[in-house]
Amino acid sequence: xxxxxxxxxxxxxxxxxxxxxxxxxxxxxxxxxxxxxxxxxxxxxxxxxxxxxxxxxxxxxxxxxxxxxxxxxxxxxxxxxxxxxxxxxxxxxxxxxxxxxxxxxxxxxxxxxxxxxxxxxxxxxxxxxxxxxxxxxxxxxxxxxxxxxxxxxxxxxxxxxxxxxxxxxxxxxxxxxxxxxxxxxxxxxxxxxxxxxxxxxxxxxxxxxxxxxxxxxxx
Ligand SMILES: [Zn+2]
Numbered sequence: 159x160x161x162x163x164x165x166x167x168x169x170x171x172x173x174x175x176x177x178x179x180x181x182x183x184x185x186x187x188x189x190x191x192x193x194x195x196x197x198x199x200x201x202x203x204x205x206x207x208x209x210x211x212x213x214x215x216x217x218x219x220x221x222x223x224x225x226x227x228x229x230x231x232x233x234x235x236x237x238x239x240x241x242x243x244x245x246x247x248x249x250x251x252x253x254x255x256x257x258x259x260x261x262x263x264x265x266x267x268x269x270x271x272x273x274x275x276x277x278x279x280x281x282x283x284x285x286x287x288x289x290x291x292x293x294x295x296x297x298x299x300x301x302x303x304x305x306x307x308x309x310x311x312x313x314x315x316x317x318x319x320x321x322x323x324x325x326x327x328x329x330x331x332x333x334x335x336x337x338x339x340x341x342x343x344x345x346x347x348x349x350x351x352x353x354x355x356x357x358x359x360x361x362x363x364x365x366x367x368x369x370x371x372x373x374x375x376x377x
Contacts, residue, residue: 188236
């Protein structure tokens with residue numbers, strides 16, 4: 159998510175477009191929805207079709223036709239998940255599915271295997287997290303998480319698909335807090351931030367539906 163934010167933010171600056179940060183963050187973790195499929199349907203397809211560059215490009219064709227350059231930061235956010243993040247760490251990606259069933263990654267190119275729990279990955283993830291948080295603060299983008307905006311509700315997806323498994327361990331048995339506490343802190347930061355965003359939006363909706371006075375629709 160940190161990587162997608164930095165890339166999307168950079169692209170939006172270069173292209174002079176506005177970005178919806180919650181949507182950008184959700185797109186960046188959406189490929190890992192196959193973890194949920196795996197749990198629900200016992201499917202062995204992690205890092206499969208949802209991590210394919212071809213699938214991502216096909217899905218984005220209509221988005222590019224409609225939104226043109228505005229779609230670029232979101233596309234970069236989505237493909238950075240598997241083309242940079244998962245490619246460096248773990249590999250084993252069906253990057254060209256359905257054209258090819260070959261698995262891709264840095265390790266497949268002959269480099270040493272980097273696991274999620276390796277010190278290289280921990281250092282990479284923490285560095286990206288710190289840089290992204292600094293940009294979030296300096297650019298004042300953090301404010302979006304404290305506003306009651308309907309689009310903030312998309313953050314329920316990372317809350318349940320990524321942040322719960324990686325922090326409290328649900329639906330798995332091992333918590334990141336036990337395995338890699340340093341990374342768990344970064345995850346908990348996003349968990350709290352996204353929970354605030356969802357909560358702020360629900361409070362705004364409640365006030366709008368049941369409160370008196372301000373009936374202005376949510377942005
Ligand atoms: Zn992934």
